[in-house]
Amino acid sequence: MSLQIWIWIIVGLTFALYIGIAIWSKAGSTNEFYIAGKGVNPIANGMATAADWMSAASFISMAGIISFIGYDGSVYLMGWTGGYVLLALLLAPYLRKFGKFTVPDFIGDRYYSNVARTVAVFCALIVSFTYIAGQMRGVGIVFSRYLEVDINSGVFIGMGIVLFYAILGGMKGITYTQVAQYCVLIFAFMVPAIFISIQMTGNPIPQLGFGSQSADGVYLLDKLNGLHEELGFSEYTSGSKSTLDVFLITAALMIGTAGLPHVIVRFFTVKKVSDARKSAGWALLFIAILYTTAPAIAVFARTNLIETVSEKEYSTMPYWFKKWEDTGLLTYDDKNDDNIIQYLGDEQLNELTIDKDIMVLANPEIAQLPNWVIALLAAGAIAAALSTAAGLLLVISSSISHDLIKRMVKPDISDKGELIAARISAFFAVLLAGYFGINPPDFVAATVALAFGLAAASFFPAIVLGIFYKKMNKEGAISGMLIGILSMLFYMTKFKFGWFGGGGPEDWWFGISPEGFGTIAMLINLIVSITVSNFTSQPPEKIIKLVENIRLPSDDDL
Amino acid sequence: MKNNKADIYWKKNLKYLTILLSIWFTVSFGFGIILVDQLNEFQFFGFKLGFWFAQQGSIYTFVILIFIYIFLMNRLDKFYRS
Numbered sequence: 001m002s003l004q005i006w007i008w009i010i011v012g013l014t015f016a017l018y019i020g021i022a023i024w025s026k027a028g029s030t031n032e033f034y035i036a037g038k039g040v041n042p043i044a045n046g047m048a049t050a051a052d053w054m055s056a057a058s059f060i061s062m063a064g065i066i067s068f069i070g071y072d073g074s075v076y077l078m079g080w081t082g083g084y085v086l087l088a089l090l091l092a093p094y095l096r097k098f099g100k101f102t103v104p105d106f107i108g109d110r111y112y113s114n115v116a117r118t119v120a121v122f123c124a125l126i127v128s129f130t131y132i133a134g135q136m137r138g139v140g141i142v143f144s145r146y147l148e149v150d151i152n153s154g155v156f157i158g159m160g161i162v163l164f165y166a167i168l169g170g171m172k173g174i175t176y177t178q179v180a181q182y183c184v185l186i187f188a189f190m191v192p193a194i195f196i197s198i199q200m201t202g203n204p205i206p207q208l209g210f211g212s213q214s215a216d217g218v219y220l221l222d223k224l225n226g227l228h229e230e231l232g233f234s235e236y237t238s239g240s241k242s243t244l245d246v247f248l249i250t251a252a253l254m255i256g257t258a259g260l261p262h263v264i265v266r267f268f269t270v271k272k273v274s275d276a277r278k279s280a281g282w283a284l285l286f287i288a289i290l291y292t293t294a295p296a297i298a299v300f301a302r303t304n305l306i307e308t309v310s311e312k313e314y315s316t317m318p319y320w321f322k323k324w325e326d327t328g329l330l331t332y333d334d335k336n337d338d339n340i341i342q343y344l345g346d347e348q349l350n351e352l353t354i355d356k357d358i359m360v361l362a363n364p365e366i367a368q369l370p371n372w373v374i375a376l377l378a379a380g381a382i383a384a385a386l387s388t389a390a391g392l393l394l395v396i397s398s399s400i401s402h403d404l405i406k407r408m409v410k411p412d413i414s415d416k417g418e419l420i421a422a423r424i425s426a427f428f429a430v431l432l433a434g435y436f437g438i439n440p441p442d443f444v445a446a447t448v449a450l451a452f453g454l455a456a457a458s459f460f461p462a463i464v465l466g467i468f469y470k471k472m473n474k475e476g477a478i479s480g481m482l483i484g485i486l487s488m489l490f491y492m493t494k495f496k497f498g499w500f501g502g503g504g505p506e507d508w509w510f511g512i513s514p515e516g517f518g519t520i521a522m523l524i525n526l527i528v529s530i531t532v533s534n535f536t537s538q539p540p541e542k543i544i545k546l547v548e549n550i551r552l553p554s555d556d557d558l
Numbered sequence: 559m560k561n562n563k564a565d566i567y568w569k570k571n572l573k574y575l576t577i578l579l580s581i582w583f584t585v586s587f588g589f590g591i592i593l594v595d596q597l598n599e600f601q602f603f604g605f606k607l608g609f610w611f612a613q614q615g616s617i618y619t620f621v622i623l624i625f626i627y628i629f630l631m632n633r634l635d636k637f638y639r640s
Contacts, residue, residue, distance in 0.1 A: 074612035211604035219604035
């Protein structure tokens with residue numbers, strides 16, 4: 001059967017599955033729409049969280065990025081997993097015990113202030129919109145690559161599917177489709193990885209395979225380091241970024257992960273406080289399967305690539321080489337006219353440019369796997385993009401219908417009315433996200449890092465101090481969040497968009513990149529919050545009672 | 559009596575947090591970043607040890623840490639209710 005037919009069959013089947021789940025899990029109340037009626041099994045919630053968390057970028061681009069930057073790629077691996085330890089230990093169980101619908105709910109109630117609530121809504125919207133714009137674009141790109149439609153039609157198909165199951169099912173529908181999407185994406189990611197690991201090292205477990213010997217008896221990583229040295233690339237297993245910057249970027253990604261509203265809200269959907277801890281554990285386990293395989297794929301792909309192309313005649317290149325050349329993701333420029341491919345670290349002499357996305361997308365072809373595996377990969381990439389977009393969508397719609405309308409503008413709105421408002425805001429959020437998907441603002445890539453920095457600089461200290469520091473009051477929280485966000489925005493816009501006089505990497509303060517500055521902004525927030533709290537009046541008695549209550553196990557756990 | 563139990567519960571929880579987060583910090587920021595060059599002198603199967611911690615070991619440790627915390631807290635919850 002041809003590849004295109006396989007892709008239509010497998011992608012079509014997964015879509016039918018998602019829509020079927022949406023119809024089965026239609027939400028009937030705001031409780032179901034926002035937090036799936038608090039009835040989600042912790043293992044299912046772990047899968048849903050994993051799918052929610054792993055975007056098209058994790059699925060397609062991450063292994064490729066690591067493949068090109070080697071050790072420096074560790075910032076993503078540790079940064080995007082370590083945050084779950086913070087979530088499980090410092091946030092999830094307490095927020096679940098608090099037991100409301102959204103993150104601004106917590107901030108607004110804990111800090112007895114609608115100003116704090118508004119600041120939180122503002123942060124949640126900025127973080128989620130910057131994220132979702134990138135996701136819709138990702139959906140479009142994946143569709144266009146596999147279904148041979150143009151990117152814009154791809155965005156429309158993606159919008160249609162997300163619209164259907166997010167508006168109908170709310171959190172309940174999203175949760176169960178995400179469970180299905182996790183299964184699709186992890187299967188799609190692992191199958192080629194296992195095949196390639198067997199081919200290259202004889203070990204079926206990729207995590208062990210990339211530390212094994214290849215057929216010639218040399219350890220794969222030693223071989224790759226050798227190849228890198230020979231061709232003038234920097235050593236694969238060592239970094240080229242400064243230790244301070246690697247430290248700060250990793251910390252910013254970890255803390256940002258723990259502060260992202262669409263991740264936090266997933267822990268509101270389980271039955272009990274102990275289930276919130278449990279599902280954080282399962283979520284990280286499910287994420288770790290992909291995140292520990294990605295660096296293995298990176299090494300396999302890198303070695304495979306260098307061995308296939310380096311110093312080989314252009315005419316002997318395999319079929320996939322020419323196919324990806326047609327897409328423009330791989331370009332060969334024969335600078336010295338010898339018809340031999342020189343792939344070198346020196347940019348003057350290098351003749352081959354490779355897009356990072358190829359490493360995952362072309363993997364099954366490089367390893368000569370059957371067509372159904374490639375089709376599976378298409379379905380997996382689409383699942384990854386859709387699940388993340390849907391999770392973000394829900395945060396946006398609940399911020400508007402719950403935090404703004406129900407809690408501030410019109411508190412007497414009926415549950416039915418709020419549910420309608422939630423669906424309408426989800427509808428408009430999809431339209432807006434689709435618009436950004438079709439007309440991507442050129443700062444999308446830059447703002448994904450901003451989303452993490454913002455989450456780290458705003459939510460994380462406010463939530464953690466709200467739980468662990470009884471004396472924390474509204475003055476402290478509001479000033480901390482504002483100063484944290486503003487300093488983050490200042491540094492990012494200065495060095496990413498050239499505002500406030502701009503500047504290049506040589507002007508970075510102490511060599512700290514904008515990505516790593518989230519950690520500094522978080523610390524600024526922390527210090528400001530604590531200092532201001534100590535110079536202003538204590539929070540009211542009932543708030544101290546609330547904090548004491550959050551810290552204890554709930555009666556549901558009996 | 560209840561209050562006293564609540565105090566013990568919270569203090570124990572904080573103790574668990576301190577220990578587990580120190581391990582969290584050590585394997586990632588310690589072994590994977592600060593000490594990576596020193597650890598890379600050691601070979602661990604086909605990996606340099608520091609590199610392995612940065613791309614594999616820290617992630618496995620994170621998963622184990624959360625499951626240990628789940629176990630400890632379930633036990634502590636039982637104590638609280640007894």
